[in-house]
Every structure is written in structure tokens, then in C-alpha cells.
Amino acid sequence: MFDHPSQFLDALENLPVASAEFRDLALKRQAQLTKPAGALGRLEDIAIWLAGWQAREKPVVDRVTALLFAGNHGVVEEGVSPFPASVTAQMVENFKQGGAAINALTQQFGHELSVIPLDLERPTRNMTVDAAMSEDELLDVINIGAAAVNDCSADVIYFGEMGIGNTTTAAAIAAAVFGGEGASWAGPGTGLEKAGVVHKASVIDRALALHRSELSNPVEIMRRLGGRELAAIMGGVVAARLKRLPVILDGFVVTAAVAPLCVSADQRIKRDVLAHCIAGHCSAEPGHIRLLEELGLKPLLTLDMRLGEGTGAALAAELVRGAVSTHNQMATFAEAQISGGEV
Amino acid sequence: MFDHPSQFLDALENLPVASAEFRDLALKRQAQLTKPAGALGRLEDIAIWLAGWQAREKPVVDRVTALLFAGNHGVVEEGVSPFPASVTAQMVENFKQGGAAINALTQQFGHELSVIPLDLERPTRNMTVDAAMSEDELLDVINIGAAAVNDCSADVIYFGEMGIGNTTTAAAIAAAVFGGEGASWAGPGTGLEKAGVVHKASVIDRALALHRSELSNPVEIMRRLGGRELAAIMGGVVAARLKRLPVILDGFVVTAAVAPLCVSADQRIKRDVLAHCIAGHCSAEPGHIRLLEELGLKPLLTLDMRLGEGTGAALAAELVRGAVSTHNQMATFAEAQISGGEV
Numbered sequence: 001m002f003d004h005p006s007q008f009l010d011a012l013e014n015l016p017v018a019s020a021e022f023r024d025l026a027l028k029r030q031a032q033l034t035k036p037a038g039a040l041g042r043l044e045d046i047a048i049w050l051a052g053w054q055a056r057e058k059p060v061v062d063r064v065t066a067l068l069f070a071g072n073h074g075v076v077e078e079g080v081s082p083f084p085a086s087v088t089a090q091m092v093e094n095f096k097q098g099g100a101a102i103n104a105l106t107q108q109f110g111h112e113l114s115v116i117p118l119d120l121e122r123p124t125r126n127m128t129v130d131a132a133m134s135e136d137e138l139l140d141v142i143n144i145g146a147a148a149v150n151d152c153s154a155d156v157i158y159f160g161e162m163g164i165g166n167t168t169t170a171a172a173i174a175a176a177v178f179g180g181e182g183a184s185w186a187g188p189g190t191g192l193e194k195a196g197v198v199h200k201a202s203v204i205d206r207a208l209a210l211h212r213s214e215l216s217n218p219v220e221i222m223r224r225l226g227g228r229e230l231a232a233i234m235g236g237v238v239a240a241r242l243k244r245l246p247v248i249l250d251g252f253v254v255t256a257a258v259a260p261l262c263v264s265a266d267q268r269i270k271r272d273v274l275a276h277c278i279a280g281h282c283s284a285e286p287g288h289i290r291l292l293e294e295l296g297l298k299p300l301l302t303l304d305m306r307l308g309e310g311t312g313a314a315l316a317a318e319l320v321r322g323a324v325s326t327h328n329q330m331a332t333f334a335e336a337q338i339s340g341g342e343v
Numbered sequence: 344m345f346d347h348p349s350q351f352l353d354a355l356e357n358l359p360v361a362s363a364e365f366r367d368l369a370l371k372r373q374a375q376l377t378k379p380a381g382a383l384g385r386l387e388d389i390a391i392w393l394a395g396w397q398a399r400e401k402p403v404v405d406r407v408t409a410l411l412f413a414g415n416h417g418v419v420e421e422g423v424s425p426f427p428a429s430v431t432a433q434m435v436e437n438f439k440q441g442g443a444a445i446n447a448l449t450q451q452f453g454h455e456l457s458v459i460p461l462d463l464e465r466p467t468r469n470m471t472v473d474a475a476m477s478e479d480e481l482l483d484v485i486n487i488g489a490a491a492v493n494d495c496s497a498d499v500i501y502f503g504e505m506g507i508g509n510t511t512t513a514a515a516i517a518a519a520v521f522g523g524e525g526a527s528w529a530g531p532g533t534g535l536e537k538a539g540v541v542h543k544a545s546v547i548d549r550a551l552a553l554h555r556s557e558l559s560n561p562v563e564i565m566r567r568l569g570g571r572e573l574a575a576i577m578g579g580v581v582a583a584r585l586k587r588l589p590v591i592l593d594g595f596v597v598t599a600a601v602a603p604l605c606v607s608a609d610q611r612i613k614r615d616v617l618a619h620c621i622a623g624h625c626s627a628e629p630g631h632i633r634l635l636e637e638l639g640l641k642p643l644l645t646l647d648m649r650l651g652e653g654t655g656a657a658l659a660a661e662l663v664r665g666a667v668s669t670h671n672q673m674a675t676f677a678e679a680q681i682s683g684g685e686v
Contacts, residue, residue, distance in 0.1 A: 034437055035444055036426075036533040040654070041627055041647030083379075083682065090681040094377055099674025101378055108668035109661075190379040284384055303643070303662070304384030311383070311669075318452075318661040319646070325451035326654075331442025338433040339426065 001146045001239070002139060005219040008238070012218065012261060012273060015241050018052030026051030026059075032332040042300065046278065046320055047327035053246045053276050054155070058328040061321045064111040065154035066310045067236060068095065068102060069145065071118045071228035073165035074126035078203045080168040082191050085123065088164050092117045095162070095309075102160055102309035109318055116148060118228035127172065127207040131224040138223040138231055145232030146239035156320060158248040158280065159236060160310025161229045161257070164190075170256030171287055172204045172225040176215040177259045177269075178294045181205055185287040187252075189306075216267065218260035230257035237261065241276050248320065249274075250313040251283035251306065255291050262295065271296045278320075281305060281312025344489045344582070345482060348562040351581070355561065355604060355616060358584050361395030369394030369402075375675040385643065389621065389663055390670035396589045396619050397498070401671040404664045407454040408497035409653045410579060411438065411445060412488065414461045414571030416508035417469035421546045423511040425534050428466065431507050435460045438505070438652075445503055445652035452661055459491060461571035470515065470550040474567040481566040481574055488575030489582035499663060501591040501623065502579060503653025504572045504600070507533075513599030514630055515547045515568040519558040520602045520612075521637045524548055528630040530595075532649075559610065561603035573600035580604065584619050591663065592617075593656040594626035594649065598634050605638065614639045621663075624648060624655025 002008040026048045031037060038044065050059035070092050076085045094100045095115040098107070106113040118141055124132035133141075149157065163169075167189035174185045182204030186197050208215075211224040222231050230253065237258045240247050249255050258277065264270040279292050282299035284306040292299055300316045333340055345351040369391045374380060381387065393402035413435050419428045437443045438458040441450070449456040461484055467475035476484075492500065506512075510532035517528045525547030529540050554567040565574050573596065580601045583590050592598050601620065607613040622635050625642035627649040635642055643659045676683055 033444075034434070034442060035650050039533070039648065039650040040444060041649065043646060043648065087682050090679065091377070094674060094679040094681060097674065097679065098672075099377060099679050101376075101383060101669045101673055104668040104672040105665050107672070108664055190382070300646070301644070301662075303386060305382065305386065306384065307378050307382040315662055315665050318665070319644075319658055321451055322448050322658050322661070325447040326444045329441075329447040329450070330444055331437060331440065336433065336437045336440065336442050338437060339430050 001143045005135060005139065008142060008219060009217060011238060011242065013265060015273065016244055018275065019055040022055045022057055023048055023052035025057040026327065029057060030327065033330040034333055034336050034338055040326055043323035043326055046323035049278065050246055050324060053244050059324050060155045061324045063154040064317045065152050065157045066102065066106055066111050066113045066160055066314065067148050067157060068113065068115045068160035068162065068310055069118055069229035069232040070120060070162040072120050072123035073163055073169055073227050074123045074132065075128065075168050075203065076165040077126055078128060080200045080203055081164050081189060083164050085164045088162060089120045091162050092120065100309060101307055101311050102314060105311055105314040109314060111314060111317060114148065116144065118144065118232060124227050127225050128203060128210065132226055133223050135223060138219065141228045141231040142235030145235030149236045149239035149245065156246050156248060156317060157240060158250060158310050158313035158317060159233045159254050160250055161233060161253045161308050163227055163229050166227050166229065166253050167285060168200055168204060169225060169227045169230060170253040172207050173221055173256045174259060174287055174291050175204060175208055176221045176225055177263055182208065187285040187287055189285065218263055221260040221263065233257040234261060237277065244276065247277040248280045248313040248316050249277050250280055250310045251308050252285040252288040252291065253308050255288060259291060259295060280316030283312065344486045348478060351485060351562060352560060354581060354585065356608060358616065359587055361618065362398040365398045365400055366391055366395035368400040369670065372400060373670065376673040377676055377679050377681055383669055386666035386669055389666035392621065393589055393667060396587050402667050403498045404667045406497040407660045408495050408500045409445065409449055409454050409456045409503055409657060410491050410500060411456065411458045411503035411505065411653055412461055412572035412575040413463060413505040415463050415466035416506055416512055416570050417466045417475065418471065418511050418546060419508040420469055421471060423543045423546055424507050424532060426507050428507045431505060432463045434505050443652060444650055444654050445657060448654055448657040452657060454657060454660060457491065459487065461487065461575060467570050470568050471546055471553060475569055476566050478566065481562065484571045484574040485578030488578030492579045492582035492588065499589050499591060499660060500583060501593060501653050501656035501660060502576045502597050503593055504576060504596045504651050506570055506572050509570050509572065509596050510628060511543055511547060512568060512570045512573060513596040515550050516564060516599045517602060517630055517634050518547060518551055519564045519568055520606055525551065530628040530630055561606055564603040564606065576600040577604060580620065587619065590620040591623040591656040591659050592620050593623055593653045594651050595628040595631040595634065596651050598631060602634060602638060623659030626655065
């Protein structure tokens with residue numbers, strides 16, 4: 001799909017937008033439904049947002065698909081996680097056997113789940129000593145993510161991730177995009193104690209120092225500091241935008257994976273690149289709330305979860321379904337012959 | 344069910360509690376599931392809470408029932424709502440036709456919905472001039488609420504309400520239980536402008552002044568300041584507790600309806616009375632967040648909704664289902680043969 005990094009960067013400067021016509025139709029419909037104006041709060045916003053991206057007055061959320069990418073990280077050799085890297089492959093097996101949290105949630109809610117391990121036996125390079133990926137390696141996984149989205153006929157999608165060490169990667173990317181030292185983005189991840197978080201922050205600082213002068217565009221940020229699963233998600237979110245497919249973002253790692261997309265060619269932050277995305281859940285991982293604020297995203301849920309896998313987005317998808325059900329099925333005041341308010 | 348107010352008050356002093364044994368079993372199970380300890384955050388708390396109340400290591404949320412009570416309020420003659428009282432009956436008809444927000448949500452999520460109008464042609468008395476209900480009138484609706492719960496074989500229930508004027512009633516009850524003037528609890532309800540909210544607060548203050556010396560127990564608070572739908576919910580929540588049935592609370596009005604239950608015989612606030620309840624959603628109605636804080640309840644959702652009908656609880660019920668699905672279906676570390684963390 002993308003043969004060269006410049007092609008990917010060009011796509012970011014020429015993104016399709018939502019349909020203003022259908023957004024307005026949905027807005028008008030909301031005003032006529034049998035409830036006080038605005039009384040469904042964010043459910044109304046969600047329905048109107050979806051109407052614009054799907055170009056339908058009554059949007060559809062029948063098919064919801066989770067794309068879960070897994071990758072391994074060279075930086076794990078710096079001792080940034082309490083779990084060994086082998087757990088990534090073990091958890092992929094667990095996903096395939098149906099034993100993980102995301103399996104339970106997707107089954108409960110009738111979402112489709114695709115699990116896509118990315119070269120687990122070949123971790124990225126340790127970002128404190130080299131770029132994590134070569135240009136070709138990066139393009140490969142960006143294209144895998146984009147292809148997964150292009151092959152998918154869902155009405156709404158979300159991304160999950162699994163990769164021991166990837167909150168370190170995510171924190172480094174967040175620092176590269178929005179500034180700040182490792183300490184302002186590093187958190188306990190799967191369960192580091194305080195000393196472990198301090199060490200993790202210092203590892204991030206070393207990576208940032210090594211690559212600092214080269215972190216001027218989304219491709220280089222992801223290539224130098226990223227991981228395969230994050231790059232696949234970044235590619236997938238762009239592919240979703242190109243087909244105007246709405247995306248529910250999951251936790252800290254998924255949000256960090258898409259943050260580089262907002263770094264524009266003139267070095268400003270362009271939040272509009274993520275206009276087709278909503279934030280499903282704010283993670284307990286401490287960097288996430290700041291990351292969401294920097295991106296102008298207000299999470300639908302804050303449930304102290306910090307698991308990844310797409311679990312936060314899975315729950316949020318049901319709120320989206322609820323929003324659409326009210327928007328589509330409620331009677332208007334005229335249909336129900338109900339007296340309007342005096343104000 | 345309750346022949347006399349004293350019987351109702353006695354029940355509150357002798358409430359059954361959750362099973363510590365099954366709560367502990369659920370807690371132990373959570374520690375073995377394939378995720379970092381605590382990584383599912385509030386989902387874990389929900390599953391453990393349900394396990395205790397249902398007395399099952401693996402709780403069940405197959406059947407979810409919404410009980411929606413509607414009532415009319417004499418205080419509407421004071422001009423506290425932009426909508427006329429006739430809208431209550433019109434909305435009940437809308438519920439029966441399937442055109443309201445709660446219909447859309449219960450249908451989307453497969454919840455059962457019962458709509459129970461309470462003497463709509465006979466509003467309660469205007470609380471600024473008299474007690475809203477007689478003792479018999481109050482007991483009647485408490486028992487209707489309790490009977491609806493007793494007849495219900497759901498795994499989890501929630502309550503909805505509809506009643507033009509009932510945010511005024513709810514604010515008066517909140518003030519009676521937790522103190523403060525009308526202004527600290529009154530909000531726009533269905534859409535009052537600022538001047539309307541000021542007037543509403545003054546109406547509440549008049550009611551509080553009239554009844555102040557008699558507001559020493561749950562029955563008198565509800566009888567003097569309440570409404571039929573609120574009393575039915577209060578009765579239903581006690582009946583649920585007596586059968587150890589978990590309850591998801593909805594918005595400001597439902598929460599206010601159960602707040603009097605926490606006023607104990609010795610005039611202290613006993614939050615444990617609501618231990619079988621979780622807060623589904625924090626309403627945009629400004630008094631709700633304070634009310635939840637006073638009751639020690641942390642809402643699962645905050646989506647700027649302010650509609651009532653049970654809509655906030657309906658959405659929260661799907662989070663509860665998600666919580667239980669992870670708790671029940673996830674593999675343990677041993678089952679999945681996954682390496683544990685080092686911390």
C-alpha cells in the first residue's frame with residue numbers, strides 16, 4: 001500500500017473528512033427526539049460523529065472488529081518489564097485459545113477479533129543503541145496494519161496490542177511527539193515498582209538522547225522508537241481514515257501509536273488527523289491522561305484499567321452501540337405526539 | 344409486604360449482607376487470571392462485588408431487568424419545570440410504544456423493561472403546602488416497588504423514573520438527607536434557564552422550611568418531600584437488598600430516591616444500606632455528583648447525560664456484563680501456561 005515513507009507522509013497531508021451534510025442531518029434528528037435537548041449528552045455527540053464519518057443520517061454499528069497486533073521489543077533487554085519477552089508469544093497463544101480478557105469481551109459483545117502477531121521471534125532493535133526498525137521493516141508492518149483495515153468490512157473498528165515492553169516504547173514516542181523527559185511519561189506498565197519506573201524513565205531518556213535530532217516526522221519517530229505492533233496500528237488508523245472508517249482508540253499504547261500522525265510537515269501538532277477516532281478509555285497508566293489531553297481526546301470511560309489488548313475500546317464500543325440505538329430508534333416529538341418544553 | 348412504616352424501618356436495621364466466602368473466592372480467582380494483577384481495574388471490583396451478592400464464585404448477568412416507575416408531582420403547580428405535567432403520561436405512552444431512549448437501549452442490550460405508571464391522574468400534593476403523600480399512599484407505592492422486585496427473576500436490576508417535576512422532589516430529598524439549601528441541590532432538570540433554577544431552589548426551600556422538624560427518618564422524608572416513583576424505587580431497592588439482588592443505580596432522581604435509606608434510627612448516615620448498589624452514571628444534573636460523593640458511590644460512567652428513565656444504568660449494565668465475562672471466561676496463568684511477572 002505504501003511503497004515509500006514519503007507516500008505515507010503525503011497521505012497525512014491529504015486526508016478525507018467527514019460528511020458535513022450527514023452530520024447536520026443527524027444533528028437535526030437529535031433535536032427532534034423525545035428527550036429534553038442535549039439530555040443524552042455524549043451519546044448524542046457520538047451518534048452525530050458517526051453519522052458524519054459513515055455519511056448516513058442513521059449510522060450503523062452492527063459489525064465491530066478488533067484488530068490485535070503483537071510485537072516484541074529489543075528494549076526489553078534493558079530490564080523495563082517484570083515479565084519476560086516470551087510472554088508476548090504465550091499471550092498470543094492465549095488469545096488464540098480464547099483465554100484472554102479481550103476474548104471474553106469480544107465474545108460477550110459479539111465483536112470480531114483478529115490476532116496478528118508480527119515477527120515475534122525477531123524483536124525490534126534496542127532503541128537505546130539503534131533505531132528500532134529499518135525503513136523496510138517499518139513499512140512492512142505499517143502495510144500489514146493498513147491491509148488488515150482494508151480487508152475489514154466492519155462499521156467501527158478498534159485496535160488492541162500485546163507486547164512485553166511496549167509501554168516503554170509508547171512513553172518514548174509520547175515524549176518525542178509532545179516533549180518532556182522519560183519520567184513524565186513512564187509508568188508501572190504491567191506492574192513495575194517505583195525503582196523500576198525510575199529505571200524505565202532513564203532508559204527512555206537514553207533513547208531520546210540518541211535519536212533526538214531525527215524525530216521530526218511520524219515515520220522517523222515510529223521507526224526509531226516504535227515497535228511493530230504500534231507501527232501496524234499507526235498504519236491501520238491511517239487506512240481507516242482513508243476509507244472514512246470510525247475508530248475507537250484503546251489505552252496508552254494504542255494512543256501513543258497514533259500520536260506521531262499528528263506531527264505535521266511544518267512541525268505543528270495537527271489533531272484533525274485523528275478526527276475519525278474517539279478515545280474509548282483512559283488507562284490507569286499515568287501518561288495516558290496527559291496524552292489524551294495533548295491530543296484533545298476526551299475518553300468515554302475511566303475504569304482504572306491498564307491491560308491493553310483493546311479491552312477499553314471493547315467496552316466503549318458498547319456505549320457507541322447504545323448511542324446509535326437511541327439516535328436511530330427513538331420517536332420524534334411529532335411522532336409520539338408529546339408536548340414540547342417551554343424553554 | 345410492608346403493612347406499617349415501622350416494619351419498613353425495622354427492615355433497614357436488619358439487612359442481609361453479601362457472602363464474604365464467595366467474595367473471597369472471586370478475589371482469589373481474579374489473582375490467577377492471565378493479566379497483570381489489578382489490570383482490569385474496576386471490572387475486577389464489579390465481578391467481586393457481584394460474586395458476594397449472588398453468592399457464586401462466577402456471577403451471572405444473563406437477565407437484566409429495568410423497572411421504570413412514573414409519577415406526577417403536585418409541586419409542578421409552582422412552575423418548576425418547562426414541561427407540563429401531561430408529558431409524564433405522554434412519555435409513558437411513548438415507553439409503551441417503544442419510542443423512548445430507554446426502549447432503544449434495553450432493546451439494543453437485551454434487557455427486560457417494565458413500565459409502571461403510578462396514579463398519574465392523581466399527582467402527589469404540593470410539598471410546599473402539605474406532605475406529598477399520606478402514610479397509606481406512601482406504603483402503597485413502596486409496596487408496589489417491592490412487589491415488582493420480588494416478582495422479578497433477574498440477575499441484576501436497575502430502576503428508571505419519569506415524572507415531570509421530579510428533579511425538584513429529588514433535590515428536596517437530597518437536602519433533607521445531607522443538609523444544604525435548595526440552591527445547593529437544584530439544577531436545570533429538563534432544561535430550566537438560570538432564573539428558573541433560582542425559582543426552583545426557592546420552592547425547595549419553602550418545602551424544607553415547612554417540613555424541617557419532621558424529616559428524621561426515611562419514611563417521613565419520602566412521604567413529605569417525595570413522589571410516587573421515587574417511593575416505589577426506594578421500596579424496590581430495599582426489596583432487592585432483602586433478596587440480595589444487585590442493583591445498578593441510575594441518575595440524580597434514582598439516587599435521591601434511595602438516599603433516605605441511609606438515615607439510620609440514630610440519625611447517622613449509614614452508607615452500608617446501599618452496599619448492594621453500584622452507581623451506573625453521574626448525571627449532568629449538578630446535584631448528582633455531590634449526592635454520589637455523600638453516599639460514597641463512584642459512578643462507572645460520566646457521559647453528560649441527564650435524561651433519567653434508567654438510561655445511565657442501562658449503559659452501565661453492559662460494563663457489568665463485560666466485567667463478569669472477563670471474570671468467568673479468562674484462563675488462569677496455570678491453564679494458559681504463561682510465565683508470571685517478577686514483581
